[in-house]
Amino acid sequence: MMMNKRTPIQSVILYTLVISLVLFCVFPFLQILSTSLKHPIDWGNPSLIPRVLHLDAYKELLGLMPAKEIDVPASVQRLLDNPALSAEKKQMLLDKFTSNDEVFAFGRYMLNTFTISFVTGIVSTFLASLAAYAIARLRFPAQSLMANGVLFVYMVGGVLLMVPLYQMSVTVGLASSASGTILSLFLIYLIQTLPVAMYMLGNYFRTIPFSLEEAAMMDGCSRVEAFWRIILPLSKPMLFTVFIYCFVIAWNEYLFASVFLKQYQDFQTLPLALQTLFTSKNAIWDRIMAASMLTLLPVIICFMLANKHLSGGLTDGGVKG
Amino acid sequence: MSSVILRNVNKSYGNLPIVKNLNLEVKDGEFVVLVGPSGCGKSTTLRMVAGLEDITQGDIQIGDRAINDLPPHKRNIAMVFQNYALYPHMSVRENIVFGLKKSGADAETIKTKLADVSEMLKLDEYLDRKPADLSGGQRQRVAMGRALARDADVYLFDEPLSNLDAKLRHHMRTEIARIQHQYNMTAIYVTHDQIEAMTLGDRVVVMRDGIVEQVGSPMEIYLQPANTFVATFIGSPAMNLFEAKVDGEELVFDKYRIPATSIANVDLNVLASHDTVLVGIRPDFFEDSALSLQRSPSDNLFAFDDIQVDLVENLGFDKEIMFTLGGENAKARLDLRSHVQRQETISLSVDLNRVLLFDTSTQGMLINAGEV
């Protein structure tokens, strides 16, 4: 296959196939980027290159648009002029008009999504590293049952459990407050990520030579210290990768977010908010595409970082190959 | 420093016994070497002392502390692993001082220890490198340094030199010997290598299948092996064993009749109760009769005449010859000056003071230990 020289025809076929495949993969991304930069009049234009560069969508999402002129009705203006009214009340009244429901609070949704994904990633990676270490390295009752059970739980996934999980949170009373709802959602994201994280980390820990821990114990470390001072630092690239994995799972999640956060608009995550924006009347392609672009970027950057980090191969060299 | 005592120590994996009823006392400041064939339980024994393996039965004591239930990190033991086990994410310097820091040594002590160790092991120029950037020999030295920097009660070595080439191994061996004498450390050292065993050990423990076959100084093990296993395991090439008939006061095999009375420490009464015995002669104890070597009056020579030489291997300083004696293939190591040729018929002499007798059935030695 690779050993003989290709004829020109074979080369042409090969490059055609490669280019088609790559185009198939990246075309939707190019489409998103292109549309996000196009003016509405330009949408029907099949070319990917915008006739004029139109950055309003980004500006709007990132809150860089100049504030709109506010038309305060005369009746309200009269109220505002009333000296009996406290300054606080006046401000509230004014806010009612300045606050613009049309504006898509992209920044807030981004922050919501980022916060819950970040916390999920950190907590999940942390708990999973403890459990995975124990399962991979320590002898205790039911250890192999747990090792195999993790794989099972990993495959069951959350979709099948939407009813019982929702009912549980209702029964416990978590679903009736905003903070309880967010806690429920966080716990659900935790179980959607924990099994994967445990599985990945368990496999990784098994590749670290046992003698490193033994050496640490000889150097006066307890088991826990050996884990903390040798295994964890050695696993940094993998921990980072697992964190990213969990982060992205939470970042993507729609099902439970839609169930739990429907009534709490201020706490909605991006998938939910974008879907709402899309189905609402004023669906505007450029805004949606710009929002897609902005949700895409951090993830792409994360994966590029994780990839680079992974190729370090830290365990080389400390132990004879 | 402390002594180490193993009392009736047993280790099994499931029902499979690996170490059987092991008793050993390593004295304070003593360097004990464990040797034995692969899989005989040397590492397991060492790891039980370290606490990395639990003890199925018996007791281990360091100094006057029973340590059976003490976790490894509380035993104050330093260990050098066969595969180095350096911390890949730390520099050489950090690797060496890790244990010291852990034990709460002050900055001054750490500095002097680090300087000591890196000078002794010639690690100065590598201190800032990561283990991945070192050669095998350098890594081994770091592993050694990491253990030696510690102020441990006991030092354990599990085949620390087995991954090195011959030259480096020789260098490290002499280094270890020097360090041992300098610090007078209590150490248990596992090795496959007989030269390491002979040169490093104050005492040598020979193990087989989880059982201690003999404990003694290197010369005792060499000259007074307790049985044929020890006799053939220690020494290279291995000791020749010939089965001989006991005929009154003579031992007969092939066409040779050896006067048993001339063999050192022989008890004729014991001999009389045996029909046959095994005669053990180390290849080194043969001499070419044609060479007029200087003799001492105590020498007690016996000549095997009419030996047909099958093969001669020149090793430089000496030469090994192979021949057939009493129906067995045998080897002798002769002096450089000997001019024997293949197919030649020669005469080999042996100092009967060095000849050993073993029981044919029990394989145990038949001679009471004499002077070494």
Added chain:
Amino acid sequence: MASSILIKNEARLGLKLVAPAIGIIGLLVIYPIFFNVYLSFFDVQLNGSKTFIGLDNYSDLLANPRYYHSIGVSIIYLLGTVIGTTVLGLAAAVLMNQEFHFRNIARGLILLPYFAPVISVVFGWQFIFDPVNGIYNHVVVDVLHLTDTRENLIGNPDSALFVVILFDIWKHFPIAYLLLLAKLQSVPKDLYEAAAIDGQNAWGRFWHVTLPELKFVIATVVLLRIIWNLNRFEDVYLLAPNVETLPIFTYYQAFAGIVDQGGAAAISVIQLLVLVGLIWLYVRKVLKW
């Protein structure tokens, strides 16, 4: 046993370390699995009130044509995506195993769909198939003149199913590709040389050398894709909420329109049984425990 204290300490530490993770999984996965079975025998309201109705949920479900329809949709979805991702993954793996310029860049680029969040790409796909502005209709109607009318492919559940399948293949073939490429790179070169000496052409070498070597990985990919896609929700729902695969049907039952949480629980119970069967198959046949 003299030294069982060390063993006990180790066991205690082990249990301590797994406790939080296993506790959470037990409480929020294992318990809900059984709670789900329990709920499937009740008429359950969103506010949590329940009335026992025995097997009614199951009999209602089995009499519900929408259920069978969603099973049908799920089967087509599974067939399409599993075959599609495996074949495209295999083709990509063979292709990327050749040597050519910019191979590393190409290898990186084709992983993009897999890494991108669903929410960031579904609207791009919506736009591609948009009846007014989309490139699809532009090509089909204006360039190729295959039909005269611009169609709303995603608006129609039947055609939307195929868009959803295509989207899933696009999004998930990279993982099949990665698994297959890893295996492909470990196929010994001399096998190919031997086959070449035996007079096999490129196709023969693929058929007689590559495929047999990959058999095991392909089986893994197929089974894993079935297991994952049986539960897939976001990728379908966000792109085309009108394509009712089983998870989406369950979602509608549980949270939309006339809420029937007990019925949704019943669907999940049945689906879980199928899934357990598949996982068992995976564990037995592929992982060979």
